[in-house]
Structures are given as structure tokens and as C-alpha cells.
Amino acid sequence: MKVRPLRLLLYLVLIAFALYYLIPVYVLVVTSLKSFAEVNLYRMWDLPRSFSLESFRRALFGGMGYHGLAPNLWNSVLMVVPATLISAALGSLNGYIFARWRFRGANILFTLALFGMFIPYQSILIPLVQVLKTIGVYGTIPGLILTHVIYGIPITTLIFRNYYATVPKELVEAARIDGAGLLGVYRRVMLPLSMPGFAVVLIWQFTSIWNDFLFAVTVAQNPAVQPVTVALNNLAGSYIVEWNVQMAGALLAALPTLLVYIFLGRYFMRGLLAGSLKG
Amino acid sequence: MRLRLKLDAILSVLLILPSALAILLFVYGFIGFTGYVSFSNWNRLVPDYSFGGTANYLRLFQNPRFPITLRNLGVFTGLFVGGSLVLGFLLAVLLDRRIKAEGLFRSVYLYPLALSFIVTGVVWRWLLNPGSPQMGSTGINLLLEMMGLGYLKTGWYTDPRIGIIAVAIAALWQMSGYVMAMYLAGLRGIPEELREAARVDGASELQIYRFVILPLLRPITFGAMIVLGHISLKIYDLVVAMTGPGPGFSCDVPAYFMWELTFRANRFAQGAGIAIILLAIVSLLIVPYLRYSLRREVEA
Numbered sequence: 001m002k003v004r005p006l007r008l009l010l011y012l013v014l015i016a017f018a019l020y021y022l023i024p025v026y027v028l029v030v031t032s033l034k035s036f037a038e039v040n041l042y043r044m045w046d047l048p049r050s051f052s053l054e055s056f057r058r059a060l061f062g063g064m065g066y067h068g069l070a071p072n073l074w075n076s077v078l079m080v081v082p083a084t085l086i087s088a089a090l091g092s093l094n095g096y097i098f099a100r101w102r103f104r105g106a107n108i109l110f111t112l113a114l115f116g117m118f119i120p121y122q123s124i125l126i127p128l129v130q131v132l133k134t135i136g137v138y139g140t141i142p143g144l145i146l147t148h149v150i151y152g153i154p155i156t157t158l159i160f161r162n163y164y165a166t167v168p169k170e171l172v173e174a175a176r177i178d179g180a181g182l183l184g185v186y187r188r189v190m191l192p193l194s195m196p197g198f199a200v201v202l203i204w205q206f207t208s209i210w211n212d213f214l215f216a217v218t219v220a221q222n223p224a225v226q227p228v229t230v231a232l233n234n235l236a237g238s239y240i241v242e243w244n245v246q247m248a249g250a251l252l253a254a255l256p257t258l259l260v261y262i263f264l265g266r267y268f269m270r271g272l273l274a275g276s277l278k279g
Numbered sequence: 280m281r282l283r284l285k286l287d288a289i290l291s292v293l294l295i296l297p298s299a300l301a302i303l304l305f306v307y308g309f310i311g312f313t314g315y316v317s318f319s320n321w322n323r324l325v326p327d328y329s330f331g332g333t334a335n336y337l338r339l340f341q342n343p344r345f346p347i348t349l350r351n352l353g354v355f356t357g358l359f360v361g362g363s364l365v366l367g368f369l370l371a372v373l374l375d376r377r378i379k380a381e382g383l384f385r386s387v388y389l390y391p392l393a394l395s396f397i398v399t400g401v402v403w404r405w406l407l408n409p410g411s412p413q414m415g416s417t418g419i420n421l422l423l424e425m426m427g428l429g430y431l432k433t434g435w436y437t438d439p440r441i442g443i444i445a446v447a448i449a450a451l452w453q454m455s456g457y458v459m460a461m462y463l464a465g466l467r468g469i470p471e472e473l474r475e476a477a478r479v480d481g482a483s484e485l486q487i488y489r490f491v492i493l494p495l496l497r498p499i500t501f502g503a504m505i506v507l508g509h510i511s512l513k514i515y516d517l518v519v520a521m522t523g524p525g526p527g528f529s530c531d532v533p534a535y536f537m538w539e540l541t542f543r544a545n546r547f548a549q550g551a552g553i554a555i556i557l558l559a560i561v562s563l564l565i566v567p568y569l570r571y572s573l574r575r576e577v578e579a
Contacts (some may be wrong), residue, residue: 010373010376010378011378013373014373014374014378014384017370017373017388018384018387018388020452021387021388021390021391021452021456022387023406024391024399024402024403024406024452027402027405027406028402031405042410042415042416042417042421044405044417044418044421045421045422045425090298093294094294094295094298097291097294097295098295101287101288101291103288103291103292107573108573109295109299111569111570111572111573112302112307113298113299113302113306114569114572115306115565115566115569116302116305116306118509118561118565119306119310119558119561120512120513120534120554120557120558120561121513122513122515122534122537122538122550122553122554122557122558123309123310123313123554123555123557123558124305124306124309124310124313125313125538125541125554126312126313126316126541126547126550126551126554127308127309127312127313127316128305128309130326131309150301150302150305151305153298153301153302154302157298181283181286181287181290182287182290182291182294183290207393210395211394211395211396211397212395213395213396213397213515213516213519213520214515214516214538217519217538218538218542229395229397229516232397232398232401232520233397233400233401233519233520236400236401236404236520243405246401246405247401247402247405249401250398250401250402253395253397253398254393254394254395254398257393257394257395258390258393258394260393261389261390261392261393262386262390265386265389268393269389269460272392272457272460272461
């Protein structure tokens, strides 16, 4: 019974920290539910007096000096879905080969690829723009997809390699005795076991590509193809500051990855731990 | 069988080839090209690949803005990485004490990680908007006033003495949960017998953390430092969305300066110079780490 007050203190501290992490969400939600007339900087912590979805409508469809985010949200979908699927497929194949078919120089090649995961992308932006222009996909969504797929190779390969390394050797040996070759082992042994690996990689790539800003702002300067992160930043930087519309826009841009986090948090965590190599 | 193995070996190389070539070209080829551009005379819209020597690097360091961005980057990295490690460790230790609703707390501490730096920047720009003496305080300042802590009010990112520190506060909010998750996973992997043994030897709880737990968690600390460090050195989006360069460039960072110089001012060669310097700084952190993991891999 002696520990009771200490326990109470512990919970109070935990709740205090929880408030620190939740404050921005409180402000986001409360502000975006207010109408413009009600948004008053000096009352920003107050709850909305009436419930209004006007800010969301304006953030989505624009009006009164705003471009709505709806087309940009769609651009993000058009970019993130193919980019995520292709890079997961590539990562799976690469990861399998690195995990099971150690050719000469495989370790060096793998390490060289990993370096690509850490570089500041500023160091490749200038030639990237040149090359995308040359092959005619600069300023297009396919150009962004190509960029994300290529720079996603290191992380997707890493996650799948570590995942396939845990598949018992005996399963692979058994399949090979049955006459399965490189692709046979992949199709008959690895692929059926791959679903958790795919879940981790798909979620990881979805989140990081959806949230990307640097590639988006560099490759897609044309408003018609801009992903939502760029459009949100422009919305927030526009001359008339309507905080309620901005907060609604931010909430809309955050919603897909937040939903993924809420419903698939377990896989999200695993991607996180994998993202830090073998930590 | 032998032929089969040989064929498979060739096939494996063929399958890896497209990815390997893509990395070779888009990472190493591009870095080489950027390196070359940084020594060229390409400082207008039309490419000019003539050799200009080290002029771009000299001009960068003569520009007062560039050293400021480097200094800001140092302050930001120290606060952000150091702060995240301390806060993350603290949260993990607190959560490791058989907490009810631990899952809920964990989720709350971790969710900012799912957000884009742009969203974080937009929200924190508002939260740290200081308001004005005439019109009254806003955001966090207003909250401080309401809690009777008005003396803690500052100008946040509008105050050149704070500048980048305000950005670090937002970054800390976003990434500290990640460190918490890493440490918590590590703490769960430490067998209770070890703590028990230390207790029997008469160690206090604090000593157990200092001399038993922390050394065991060293690989996690190391890994988290690498991940946070490279995110920190590359920080760009958060600055764009939250502050821009700020008063007297007090919120400016090299990645931001590089983008403006290259794609706004068309000084491609100077922009490339910043990119190469940034790459060199990140490499100082990453290359030893990769060599270390490669060596461990070969030994394993």
C-alpha cells in the first residue's frame, strides 16, 4: 500500500506527457470545426460554439480565394498507390535474392544500396530534374512514381531481406530437393509466407510517399499534378490567413496516414524497427 | 544439378541487375554529377558545365547566410537528437512499470510519427505564433498566460534568439515517440533476472539503470542516434511549412538554402556545393555505421 502515491504520480506524469502530444490535435480539430466568423486567435483554445463543417468544405473544394485540396488529394492517391505496389514487388524480389542467393559481392552491393537510403536527396535533385526532363516525365505523376520507386529500393529491399532471413532453411532445402529452382522457391515457399512482410513494406512506403514533400515540390511544380503536401503548404502560405481552413486542410492531408496508423499500428511499428536496420 | 545451380546463380544476378543499375545511376551517378556541377560555372538558368574550380565553395562561405545555416543545423541537431533520446528514454522507462492502458499511452506518444512534417509545421506554426503585445497573445503563449505562466512567453520563431529552437520543439514532438518505442522494445528484451541480481548485490534502482540497463541498451541508443541524426541533418520540410528562413535567417538550414539557391535563384553550381557539403556531413555519420554493420554481417 506504500507505493500508492508514487503510482498516482507516475500516472499523472504519463497523462501530462499525453497532453503534450495531444495538444496539436486538439487545436486542429477544434479550429477546423469553427466557422470563419468564430475563428478568433485570442479564443483559439475555446471549444467551438456551433458545429460547422464549412472549413472542410472550403479546404476540399476551395472558393473565396482558395484552391481546394480535393484534386491534390486525388493526385496523391494516383501517385502513392502504384509507387507503393511497385516498390513492394521490387523489394520482395531483391530481398529474397539478398537473403537466399549470396552471390559474390552481394554484401558490398547491399551496403552500397543502403547508403542510398540515408543520403540527403539534395545531392541528387539537380541531375534528377535533368533526367526526368530528358525522358519526358518531369512535372508528371509518373515522374514522381518513378522517383519514389527508385529511392524506395534500399528500404524495401532491407525490410524484405531481414524478413526472408527468418524463413527456416529447411523449407527452402525441401523445396530445392523437390526440384524447385530460384524462382520456384520464391513462388512456392517465400511468396506464400510473405504477407506480413508485404504489410510492413506497403504501410511503410505508403506513409513515407504520402508524406513526402521534397520530391513533390521539386518534380511537380505545376499545380495540376501537385500532391497534397505541396498544396497544403501553399494553402498555409497564402496571403489571407484563415486558420480554420488551414487546420481542416492539414487534418485532411493527415487523415490517410493517421488511419493507417490507427488500424494497422502493429505493422507500422515493425516497419519502424526495421527502418533502423537491425538496431 | 550443378548446371541448375549455375543457371540460378546467373538468374539471381539478372534479377537484381535492374535495381542495382538504378541505384548505381540514380544514387552514385547523380552524386558524381552534382559533385561536378558544384565545380562548374552553372549559376544561371541555362546549364553551363565549364569548369569553375572551387569558386562556388568560396562564394558560399563568403555569403554570411551559409555559415548561419550550418550553425543552426548544429543547434537543431543537438537539441532534437539529444532531446528525443532523453524524452524517449524517460517515456519508455515510465511505461515499463506495468502501466494500465499502456497501449493507449504508447499510441498517443507515437502517432505524430505518422504525420507529414508539412502537417506538423502548419500546426506548430500556429501554436507557436506569439501574437502581439497590442492585440494580445496567441497559441502556446496564450495557454501559458491562462495557466499563470505568462513570464514564460517568448516570440518563438519570430524571435531571432530562439529561431531554430522553435523548429526543434516541433521536431521533438514528432519524433520522440519513435525513440520511446525503440527503447521500450529494448527494455522488454532485458531479462528480469539481471535486475534482480543487481538488486541482490545492493544496487539502487537508479544504479541499475545507470550500470545495467543503459549499457545493455547501447545498440538501441546508437541506432536511434543514426536514424534521428540523418533526419535532422536533412531537415527541410518542417522549416518550409513552419517558418521559412525566419528573421535574420535564424530558422534557416542548409537544405532549405540549397533549394532556394538552386530552384529559385538558379544558382545551380552553388546549390550543388551546399548539397555536397550536406552529403559529406551525413556521410561522416552514416559511413562508419554502414561499415560497422557490414563487418558484423560478414562475421555472422
